[in-house]
Amino acid sequence: MRTSLLAAAATVLALACAAPAHALGPPDSHSPNADAINSAFWVLLVVVVAVVVVINAALIVALVRFRERRGREASRFAAGRGALRPVVGALSLLAVVIFVYGVVVTNDVREIEQSGPNGLGAAQTAQVGVKGLPASAAIEGTESATGEEPITDAEPTETSPLQIDAIAQQWLWRFEYPGGQPGQRTFTYGELVVPVDTTVILDITSTDVLHTWWVPALGGQVQAAPGDVTRTWFKADEEGRYPGRSTVFSGTGYPVMRAWVRVVSVPAYQAHIERLKAGLAEAQGIVQQTQQEQSTPESAIREEGE
Amino acid sequence: MTAPTLTDSRPEVVTRGVPVARKPWIERATSADHKAVGLLYIATALSFLSLAAVEFALMRLQLIVPQNSMIQPEIFNRLLSTAPVTLVVLAAVPLALGLIAYIAPLQIGARGVALPRLHQFSYWLYVVGGVTIYASFLWAAPESGTMALPPLSDTVFTPTNGTDAWIAGTALATLGFVCFGINLVVTLNRLRAPGLAWRRMPLFSWAAAVVGWLLVVTGPMMIAALTMLEIDRHFDGVFFDPGEGGAPLLYEHLAYVYFTGAYLIVFLAAAGAISEILPTFSRKPIFSHRAVAASFVAIGVLGPLAWMQNMYSAPLNEGWTIMAMAFALALIVPIGVLFYVWVATIWGGTLELRATTWYALAAISAMAIGLAGELSYSVIPVGWLLDDTVTSQGDTLNVLVGGGVIGGFAALHYWFPKLCGRLLGEGLGKVALLLMFVGLNVYVLAMALAGLEGQPVDVYKYFEDTGVDGYNLIASLGAFVLVIGILLELGNAAYSWNNGLRARGHDPWGGATLEWFALSPPPPHNFDAVPDVRSTEPLHDIRESIRRRAGAFVAPAPLERVPGPAPAGAGAEPEAEPGGDGAPTAESADPTRPDTSDGGTSSVA
Numbered sequence: 017m018r019t020s021l022l023a024a025a026a027t028v029l030a031l032a033c034a035a036p037a038h039a040l041g042p043p044d045s046h047s048p049n050a051d052a053i054n055s056a057f058w059v060l061l062v063v064v065v066a067v068v069v070v071i072n073a074a075l076i077v078a079l080v081r082f083r084e085r086r087g088r089e090a091s092r093f094a095a096g097r098g099a100l101r102p103v104v105g106a107l108s109l110l111a112v113v114i115f116v117y118g119v120v121v122t123n124d125v126r127e128i129e130q131s132g133p134n135g136l137g138a139a140q141t142a143q144v145g146v147k148g149l150p151a152s153a154a155i156e157g158t159e160s161a162t163g164e165e166p167i168t169d170a171e172p173t174e175t176s177p178l179q180i181d182a183i184a185q186q187w188l189w190r191f192e193y194p195g196g197q198p199g200q201r202t203f204t205y206g207e208l209v210v211p212v213d214t215t216v217i218l219d220i221t222s223t224d225v226l227h228t229w230w231v232p233a234l235g236g237q238v239q240a241a242p243g244d245v246t247r248t249w250f251k252a253d254e255e256g257r258y259p260g261r262s263t264v265f266s267g268t269g270y271p272v273m274r275a276w277v278r279v280v281s282v283p284a285y286q287a288h289i290e291r292l293k294a295g296l297a298e299a300q301g302i303v304q305q306t307q308q309e310q311s312t313p314e315s316a317i318r319e320e321g322e
Numbered sequence: 323m324t325a326p327t328l329t330d331s332r333p334e335v336v337t338r339g340v341p342v343a344r345k346p347w348i349e350r351a352t353s354a355d356h357k358a359v360g361l362l363y364i365a366t367a368l369s370f371l372s373l374a375a376v377e378f379a380l381m382r383l384q385l386i387v388p389q390n391s392m393i394q395p396e397i398f399n400r401l402l403s404t405a406p407v408t409l410v411v412l413a414a415v416p417l418a419l420g421l422i423a424y425i426a427p428l429q430i431g432a433r434g435v436a437l438p439r440l441h442q443f444s445y446w447l448y449v450v451g452g453v454t455i456y457a458s459f460l461w462a463a464p465e466s467g468t469m470a471l472p473p474l475s476d477t478v479f480t481p482t483n484g485t486d487a488w489i490a491g492t493a494l495a496t497l498g499f500v501c502f503g504i505n506l507v508v509t510l511n512r513l514r515a516p517g518l519a520w521r522r523m524p525l526f527s528w529a530a531a532v533v534g535w536l537l538v539v540t541g542p543m544m545i546a547a548l549t550m551l552e553i554d555r556h557f558d559g560v561f562f563d564p565g566e567g568g569a570p571l572l573y574e575h576l577a578y579v580y581f582t583g584a585y586l587i588v589f590l591a592a593a594g595a596i597s598e599i600l601p602t603f604s605r606k607p608i609f610s611h612r613a614v615a616a617s618f619v620a621i622g623v624l625g626p627l628a629w630m631q632n633m634y635s636a637p638l639n640e641g642w643t644i645m646a647m648a649f650a651l652a653l654i655v656p657i658g659v660l661f662y663v664w665v666a667t668i669w670g671g672t673l674e675l676r677a678t679t680w681y682a683l684a685a686i687s688a689m690a691i692g693l694a695g696e697l698s699y700s701v702i703p704v705g706w707l708l709d710d711t712v713t714s715q716g717d718t719l720n721v722l723v724g725g726g727v728i729g730g731f732a733a734l735h736y737w738f739p740k741l742c743g744r745l746l747g748e749g750l751g752k753v754a755l756l757l758m759f760v761g762l763n764v765y766v767l768a769m770a771l772a773g774l775e776g777q778p779v780d781v782y783k784y785f786e787d788t789g790v791d792g793y794n795l796i797a798s799l800g801a802f803v804l805v806i807g808i809l810l811e812l813g814n815a816a817y818s819w820n821n822g823l824r825a826r827g828h829d830p831w832g833g834a835t836l837e838w839f840a841l842s843p844p845p846p847h848n849f850d851a852v853p854d855v856r857s858t859e860p861l862h863d864i865r866e867s868i869r870r871r872a873g874a875f876v877a878p879a880p881l882e883r884v885p886g887p888a889p890a891g892a893g894a895e896p897e898a899e900p901g902g903d904g905a906p907t908a909e910s911a912d913p914t915r916p917d918t919s920d921g922g923t924s925s926v927a
Contacts, residue, residue, distance in 0.1 A: 056707075060698035064694040071687070071690040071694075091671070092606045100659060103658070103662050119647075225473045228778075241571060244571070268399065
């Protein structure tokens with residue numbers, strides 16, 4: 017039995033070693049908040065592995081040394097008063113150290129950094145607080161679709177991070193870019209396009225059930241709850257396309273509730289937005305035209321005839 | 323004064339006339355005796371466990387290759403909505419409760435429970451709850467996910483009655499558990515034997531006391547949440563409707579308090595059983611009775627307060643998440659003390675490696691992994707990374723299956739002779755354990771790596787481009803091995819109930835607590851006479867006093883494993899047994915080696 021246990025342990029160990037090193041950790045981070053999350057992961061992984069190894073090694077040693085054998089007698093001892101004090105002290109110390117580290121690294125993740133030199137609005141950078149935002153940054157402007165007080169002007173100025181509304185629904189993400197009145201904003205579905213090296217603030221909500229915003233390379237999970245706005249941020253340091261997915265069950269289409277963030281250069285981003293706006297204007301033109309046609313008497317008669 | 327024997331004592335219960343003999347199954351089903359109720363709980367929980375295992379295997383079959391189309395999404399989502407609630411609410415928790423119902427009153431030397439009818443009623447509520455959930459498969463199965471989180475569980479998104487069945491079934495079972503908890507708390511408070519102060523109460527009963535309070539405190543929250551959900555669904559309520567000023571978050575809070583409580587109940591029951599098994603088989607007292615009891619209480623208090631540890635991604639105030647992290651990390655101390663005490667209990671003893679011991683050790687090992695992982699998700703940023711991925715799900719299974727199932731089987735192996743006078747098959751039990759342990763670890767490790775690649779929980783398919791194909795294949799194979807192990811052990815238990823080797827006497831392990839003072843199985847009134855309790859190990863005291871009164875010091879003989887029908891080859895302790903172990907057991911076949919599982923029928927009938 018012991019040998020089989022050891023064999024099992026060896027198999028597990030071999031499996032763990034055979035897995036490529038990167039597989040042991042989360043995907044590479046491309047944003048300061050994801051960096052902090054990943055570093056916390058690695059620190060805690062060391063703690064977890066140490067705890068698991070210590071407990072299992074102690075069990076195996078105790079098992080091997082003190083299993084029933086011929087001529088051995090159990091020594092009937094128990095802990096005296098205070099015998100466990102060092103253990104309690106050490107464990108408390110461990111808990112306190114992890115707690116302090118946890119608080120520090122949590123603040124690290126929450127602290128919104130300014131846009132970098134290559135990002136949108138690089139000339140001047142905004143002072144943006146941890147949560148809740150300084151009044152200086154909030155300029156009277158259009159209301160955001162999520163109802164959250166906007167922190168930027170309608171147009172992304174030189175002084176503001178890019179604020180985007182991410183609205184979840186079964187089973188798609190809708191991203192509304194800054195600019196324009198609600199309902200007339202530039203938007204995309206599924207894929208969010210953002211400029212590199214720019215602080216992006218996401219105001220996340222849902223129109224139906226619970227979803228999660230989670231792009232591992234760009235930060236942690238954030239719940240999208242109807243009637244609530246949760247805010248997260250990232251600042252992508254490299255161009256690329258980063259996959260994300262929802263992690264809360266939302267019905268039949270839940271596995272396809274995925275999201276992508278495409279990080280492009282600033283000119284490419286601006287061109288993309290312009291293209292979107294043009295496409296949107298064109299589409300709205302067509303809609304208006306159709307509506308006008310339908311409101312003419314002929315079309316009304318035709319509709320009735322059908 | 324002679325050694326107390328059970329056969330000589332005068333019966334204390336006198337009846338007028340002969341009771342009408344009814345069929346045994348009617349007797350079992352209608353009896354309010356805590357042992358009958360306990361057996362019903364255990365049997366039903368094990369039946370639901372086999373259901374959960376099969377459902378789990380089906381889901382893993384669907385996930386064995388990417389974009390598999392073997393099981394339709396709707397069917398998968400039905401399995402998804404029933405398997406977790408079956409494992410937790412219908413199997414792991416009631417298995418723990420069944421063992422507590424049977425053993426805890428015996429351990430405290432009680433002749434019954436304080437509120438026997440409430441106790442019995444709790445079982446029937448639980449059964450009706452389970453049947454309600456599964457009966458819905460005949461019409462429309464639940465499909466609103468593992469916890470039926472609103473708004474998804476509102477009629478807009480899941481209009482079928484399956485969700486109502488889920489809500490009703492879970493609420494009924496939970497109501498049953500609350501009734502159970504009330505009876506348990508009163509029983510442990512009021513019916514302890516003379517001298518059995520709290521500081522001398524056996525550790526499994528200590529765990530039971532904390533479990534009772536957890537049920538009483540967290541159960542009503544879930545019932546309230548489910549009631550509100552049902553009002554929302556059919557009676558125009560707006561408790562969780564964001565459009566009308568309600569908050570879906572409220573349900574999450576209440577449900578997580580309950581499921582955190584259920585998780586802790588499973589852990590505490592397993593920890594209580596392990597704290598009985600290790601001293602018994604190491605032939606030495608637990609390293610620190612006080613520390614273990616204090617740890618149980620601390621876990622029971624701190625654990626539910628850390629419920630928001632599951633909700634770091636939700637729109638919560640930062641202060642609340644920090645508070646949740648503080649409570650979750652504070653659990654390091656009591657849980658760490660438990661593990662320390664367990665190892666220290668083995669240290670210096672002579673650990674007899676029977677199936678029970680192996681199960682207990684495997685449960686410790688699995689729970690160590692699960693709880694260490696839980697520690698890491700308690701740190702908020704790591705929670706943001708790994709909550710609701712298969713990493714944390716696998717980790718939770720380490721405690722629910724490692725503690726609830728493997729630990730539950732450890733307890734079942736340990737107390738099986740008390741339940742029916744027979745041993746639970748040792749050889750087959752060890753084989754099943756090996757399958758379970760290897761399967762669980764392979765599954766959890768593969769899922770841990772898949773979760774780091776970003777695989778979320780509860781999906782019915784995953785895509786090839788996400789890099790988790792290999793992990794899912796390995797995880798599925800591990801899960802199949804685990805399920806085979808569970809089913810094998812269930813079969814083993816079912817077979818051993820009538821065909822297992824007869825246990826040697828009423829105290830086959832040389833236990834130290836009062837349940838081993840009773841006959842196996844105990845009579846309806848449990849004890850003819852209850853000894854005065856003067857320490858945490860009353861039976862050990864009795865053996866010592868008998869040994870002293872016999873006037874001769876009998877050195878404990880080396881524990882030899884004598885092949886053949888040599889009686890009493892295992893040293894001094896069996897002779898000192900107070901229970902009326904008589905002739906029929908002495909000549910039973912090969913009493914010291916009952917782990918030859920095939921020879922079950924050779925014992926004396």
